[in-house]
Amino acid sequence: xxxxxxxxxxxxxxxxxxxxxxxxxxxxxxxxxxxxxxxxxxxxxxxxxxxxxxxxxxxxxxxxxxxxxxxxxxxxxxxxxxxxxxxxxxxxxxxxxxxxxxxxxxxxxxxxxxxxxxxxxxxxxxxxxxxxxxxxxxxxxxxxxxxxxxxxxxxxxxxxxxxxxxxxxxxxxxxxxxxxxxxxxxxxxxxxxxxxxxxxxxxxxxxxxxxxxxxxxxxxxxxxxxxxxxxxx
Amino acid sequence: xxxxxxxxxxxxxxxxxxxxxxxxxxxxxxxxxxxxxxxxxxxxxxxxxxxxxxxxxxxxxxxxxxxxxxxxxxxxxxxxxxxxxxxxxxxxxxxxxxxxxxxxxxxxxxxxxxxxxxxxxxxxxxxxxxxxxxxxxxxxxxxxxxxxxxxxxxxxxxxxxxxxxxxxxxxxxxxxxxxxxxxxxxxxxxxxxxxxxxxxxxxxxxxxxxxxxxxxxxxxxxxxxxxxxxxxx
DNA sequence: TCGCGACTTTGCGCGAACGCAAACAGTCGG
DNA sequence: CCGACTGTTTGCGTTCGCGCAAAGTCGCGA
Numbered sequence: 001x002x003x004x005x006x007x008x009x010x011x012x013x014x015x016x017x018x019x020x021x022x023x024x025x026x027x028x029x030x031x032x033x034x035x036x037x038x039x040x041x042x043x044x045x046x047x048x049x050x051x052x053x054x055x056x057x058x059x060x061x062x063x064x065x066x067x068x069x070x071x072x073x074x075x076x077x078x079x080x081x082x083x084x085x086x087x088x089x090x091x092x093x094x095x096x097x098x099x100x101x102x103x104x105x106x107x108x109x110x111x112x113x114x115x116x117x118x119x120x121x122x123x124x125x126x127x128x129x130x131x132x133x134x135x136x137x138x139x140x141x142x143x144x145x146x147x148x149x150x151x152x153x154x155x156x157x158x159x160x161x162x163x164x165x166x167x168x169x170x171x172x173x174x175x176x177x178x179x180x181x182x183x184x185x186x187x188x189x190x191x192x193x194x195x196x197x198x199x200x201x202x203x204x205x206x207x208x209x210x211x212x213x214x215x216x217x218x219x220x221x222x223x224x225x226x227x228x229x230x231x232x233x
Numbered sequence: 234x235x236x237x238x239x240x241x242x243x244x245x246x247x248x249x250x251x252x253x254x255x256x257x258x259x260x261x262x263x264x265x266x267x268x269x270x271x272x273x274x275x276x277x278x279x280x281x282x283x284x285x286x287x288x289x290x291x292x293x294x295x296x297x298x299x300x301x302x303x304x305x306x307x308x309x310x311x312x313x314x315x316x317x318x319x320x321x322x323x324x325x326x327x328x329x330x331x332x333x334x335x336x337x338x339x340x341x342x343x344x345x346x347x348x349x350x351x352x353x354x355x356x357x358x359x360x361x362x363x364x365x366x367x368x369x370x371x372x373x374x375x376x377x378x379x380x381x382x383x384x385x386x387x388x389x390x391x392x393x394x395x396x397x398x399x400x401x402x403x404x405x406x407x408x409x410x411x412x413x414x415x416x417x418x419x420x421x422x423x424x425x426x427x428x429x430x431x432x433x434x435x436x437x438x439x440x441x442x443x444x445x446x447x448x449x450x451x452x453x454x455x456x457x458x459x460x461x462x463x464x465x466x
Numbered sequence: 467t468c469g470c471g472a473c474t475t476t477g478c479g480c481g482a483a484c485g486c487a488a489a490c491a492g493t494c495g496g
Numbered sequence: 497c498c499g500a501c502t503g504t505t506t507g508c509g510t511t512c513g514c515g516c517a518a519a520g521t522c523g524c525g526a
Contacts, residue, residue: 069380073372088365132321138371139306145378146422147302189379445492
């Protein structure tokens with residue numbers, strides 16, 4: 001199998017400015033793969049045999065409880081590492097990863113991890129940073145769920161999505177992958193009914209525009225006010 | 234200042250079996266400090282200038298929202314690292330650390346981190362493991378908050394506390410540091426009223442025994458059933 | 467082009483849990 | 497030993513958001 005081209009990762013913020021031989025070291029044991037929308041990249045409780053980097057597309061990270069409830073832990077954006085569970089001493093994936101849109105994914109076998117950390121210090125630093133940010137964000141989520149109303153949580157979730165994956169359109173900023181009301185409900189710990197009701201309300205006020213598997217934010221500022229629970233301030 | 238004695242940390246699981254010179258390397262730049270109950274070890278949003286290891290006692294990690302709401306992210310048990318925010322690329326602490334009981338804490342300046350990781354591989358591995366576990370637990374908390382009822386969450390919180398810091402007594406297993414109903418409320422995202430009501434109910438059924446800043450679990454099995462939402466099964 | 471399935475909207479009733487308020491203990495300090 | 501303070505219990509009214517149910521709509525595939 002021919003080695004992958006440096007240009008695949010040279011543009012990523014985490015690896016920008018790295019010498020060519022380090023880029024090659026990163027790519028040496030990597031394989032690239034394509035996943036169609038809704039395909040499973042790895043499954044919860046499977047043996048964690050590899051870790052991944054998302055080159056393009058969007059990935060949904062989902063945890064399923066023993067009772068069958070699903071929670072969307074996060075969406076992975078382009079250039080992010082994911083499925084690095086084993087690096088942290090775990091042997092199985094704590095969640096499933098599903099392609100939320102068509103994806104291109106770089107994959108390394110677990111065994112490549114120590115070598116990569118040793119030969120490319122920036123890689124290890126980037127991984128630490130990723131985990132740190134994620135822990136921080138997850139704890140912020142806990143705070144939200146503990147202290148905020150459903151409406152605020154949904155406003156925040158939508159804002160986060162457009163911030164992370166927004167695309168400008170004539171009508172506003174829209175989330176550039178298909179997302180259902182059910183998905184938003186599973187991000188915020190509520191039901192699709194409540195999400196639908198609130199989005200409808202916002203649409204009537206002109207803050208957002210809805211659509212099938214689509215949300216467009218027309219007035220981000222007003223949404224931020226809702227997220228902070230001060231409607232007109 | 235005389236160097237600290239190896240015996241301080243030789244007994245900790247994370248460092249067990251380490252050669253003496255590595256123990257010395259760990260202790261070389263460490264300082265030990267005592268904190269009285271309710272003392273603040275570090276404060277949220279302060280510059281993260283050091284990281285810590287709890288030798289004895291219990292530490293409460295608290296996040297405060299801009300609106301003043303508090304959430305207890307976790308309790309730190311003996312032998313655990315905490316306040317390693319900076320290791321993950323952050324410059325300020327994302328939460329406060331308060332002594333939940335009298336504590337002895339080992340403290341290193343941030344600058345010691347890279348050196349320590351290089352000279353004591355087990356230290357780096359232990360830190361990864363700690364962060365991984367914490368991320369995992371925090372995500373589990375999100376799931377609970379999203380999908381479970383208040384009663385289940387409180388049952389789980391109490392079980393986790395006795396499991397982590399339980400002490401056997403004639404009446405049952407009690408949490409061996411002072412904890413208020415308010416604290417439990419802040420762990421589970423509810424109010425002290427609701428906690429009080431539920432604990433009272435359980436006490437009448439003989440599952441637990443309450444007290445001022447005290448909880449004793451009499452029937453852990455029954456509590457587990459509540460946590461799994463199947464009362465008599 | 468038509469039909470079906472997936473997604474969304476909306477109404478209605480209910481119940482869990484909150485918020486407020488007041489009374490009730492332990493504990494510690496003087 | 498007493499008083500004040502901090503923590504706990506309990507009642508009551510209210511509300512937020514769920515659960516169920518049914519209708520509506522969009523888009524894809526046959």
